[in-house]
Amino acid sequence: DAGVIQSPRHEVTEMGQEVTLRCKPISGHDYLFWYRQTMMRGLELLIYFNNNVPIDDSGMPEDRFSAKMPNASFSTLKIQPSEPRDSAVYFCASSLLRTTEAFFGQGTRLTVV
Amino acid sequence: AQKITQTQPGMFVQEKEAVTLDCTYDTSDQSYGLFWYKQPSSGEMIFLIYQGSYDEQNATEGRYSLNFQKARKSANLVISASQLGDSAMYFCAMRESLQGGRRALTFGSGTRLQVQP
Numbered sequence: 261d262a263g264v265i266q267s268p269r270h271e272v273t274e275m276g277q278e279v280t281l282r283c284k285p286i287s288g289h290d291y292l293f294w295y296r297q298t299m300m301r302g303l304e305l306l307i308y309f310n311n312n313v314p315i316d317d318s319g320m321p322e323d324r325f326s327a328k329m330p331n332a333s334f335s336t337l338k339i340q341p342s343e344p345r346d347s348a349v350y351f352c353a354s355s356l357l358r359t360t361e362a363f364f365g366q367g368t369r370l371t372v373v
Numbered sequence: 374a375q376k377i378t379q380t381q382p383g384m385f386v387q388e389k390e391a392v393t394l395d396c397t398y399d400t401s402d403q404s405y406g407l408f409w410y411k412q413p414s415s416g417e418m419i420f421l422i423y424q425g426s427y428d429e430q431n432a433t434e435g436r437y438s439l440n441f442q443k444a445r446k447s448a449n450l451v452i453s454a455s456q457l458g459d460s461a462m463y464f465c466a467m468r469e470s471l472q473g474g475r476r477a478l479t480f481g482s483g484t485r486l487q488v489q490p
Contacts, residue, residue, distance in 0.1 A: 293477060302480060302481075302482050303480040305479070315476075349416065351418060355476065360468075364417060364418035364420075367417065367418075
């Protein structure tokens with residue numbers, strides 16, 4: 261298996277623009293997580309899905325952030341409009357119900373200028 | 374209150390020596406899991422080792438072992454025979470309410486380990 265695949269790996273955008281981050285989980289995994297990593301706040305959970313349904317979105321910072329999982333093999337995290345404080349590395353991870361660890365993608369490094 | 378505390382922002386170790394990275398946690402759940410992940414400079418998050426709260430034996434995976442002291446709420450990672458490739462950030466994480474189905478991990482702030490030749 262190719263593992264969790266995220267795209268793009270790097271994104272530079274101007275403040276106010278819409279940004280869409282994409283994630284393909286490991287085939288067969290029924291949980292999908294979006295995390296954000298910054299120097300100030302470390303790794304924080306934004307949202308997670310079970311069988312394509314959002315379970316906990318309490319970590320989504322504000323209405324500018326939205327996440328969808330239209331099917332078992334694809335999820336998006338959208339920021340509209342983007343702001344410089346959104347600059348971070350965004351990780352997608354997936355796991356199986358019956359296993360313990362979550363497998364992480366390579367991350368998307370977002371820079372908002 | 375912090376759920377996961379890693380008090381060592383940075384650690385140095387000589388190649389081939391053992392090193393212990395500290396992690397304490399806070400939970401009122403009886404059923405939980407503790408994890409360690411490695412993040413090299415390339416940025417990916419690599420799963421290393423897992424310990425369940427009901428596991429009686431300390432977890433081991435190759436050169437990695439987890440020193441689990443439940444009463445003290447600590448889950449320290451021990452790396453034996455350090456290698457230069459072990460230089461990375463190390464994160465301790467917890468998943469609470471294993472029986473209740475909460476699946477997300479809460480991470481500590483990390484420890485940067487540098488292995489010196």
